[in-house]
Amino acid sequence: MTISRASYVSRCAQKWAYANNQICDVVDNLLADPVAAQIIKTLNPEFVAPQRPFLRLDYRDAIKYLAEHGINKEDGTPHVDGDDIAEAAERKMTDKINRPIMLVHFPKHLKSFYMPGLQDDPNYTESVDILVPGVGEVVGGSMRISDLKELVAGYKREGIPMEPYYWFTDQRKYGTTEHGGYGLGVEVSSFEPDRQGQS
Numbered sequence: 001m002t003i004s005r006a007s008y009v010s011r012c013a014q015k016w017a018y019a020n021n022q023i024c025d026v027v028d029n030l031l032a033d034p035v036a037a038q039i040i041k042t043l044n045p046e047f048v049a050p051q052r053p054f055l056r057l058d059y060r061d062a063i064k065y066l067a068e069h070g071i072n073k074e075d076g077t078p079h080v081d082g083d084d085i086a087e088a089a090e091r092k093m094t095d096k097i098n099r100p101i102m103l104v105h106f107p108k109h110l111k112s113f114y115m116p117g118l119q120d121d122p123n124y125t126e127s128v129d130i131l132v133p134g135v136g137e138v139v140g141g142s143m144r145i146s147d148l149k150e151l152v153a154g155y156k157r158e159g160i161p162m163e164p165y166y167w168f169t170d171q172r173k174y175g176t177t178e179h180g181g182y183g184l185g186v187e188v189s190s191f192e193p194d195r196q197g198q199s
C-alpha cells in the first residue's frame with residue numbers, strides 16, 4: 001500500500017485531487033511505456049485510461065442511487081442513510097455507473113475517530129473511497145482532525161483511551177496544520193489495467 005499525506009490542505013477536495021491525479025498519472029505512464037502498454041493490451045484489449053476528474057458522489061446520493069437501482073444489502077433490504085455500504089454493493093454500483101467514482105462524506109459513526117466532520121453537517125466526515133469499475137475500492141482516505149477538542153471528543157465517542165495516543169494528541173495540543181491522507185492499494189490498483197471494465 002502507498003500512503004500519502006499532505007499538510008496545509010484545508011479541504012477534502014484538494015486532497016482527493018492528488019489521489020485522482022496519482023492514479024491517472026500511473027496509468028498514463030504505463031500506457032506510454034511500450035512494454036507495459038503491450039502487456040495491458042494483451043490482458044485487456046478494451047482497457048481505456050480513466051479520465052480526470054473522477055465522478056464525485058456523496059454518500060447520501062449513493063444511498064439513493066442504490067435504492068433506486070435495486071442494489072440491496074446482503075439481507076435483501078434496501079439501503080438507508082447510515083448504512084455501511086458493503087463491498088458487493090459498492091462494486092455493483094461502480095460497475096453500473098462504469099467510471100471511477102470518488103465516494104465522499106461517509107457518516108461519522110462508520111469512520112475512524114480522527115476524521116473531522118463536515119462544517120455544514122458534522123454527522124458526516126471529510127472522507128473518500130475511490131472506486132474503479134471491475135476492481136472496487138483502490139483508495140481510502142480522509143482529512144485529519146487538527147482541533148484538540150474535536151479529537152478528544154472522537155476518542156470519547158469511540159471509547160478509545162487517550163493514553164496510548166499521547167503523541168497523536170500532543171500534535172494537536174502543541175499545534176498542527178490542516179492535513180489529510182489516503183492509502184492507495186498498490187496490490188489492487190496494479191490489477192486495474194487488466195480488470196477494469198470486466199465483470
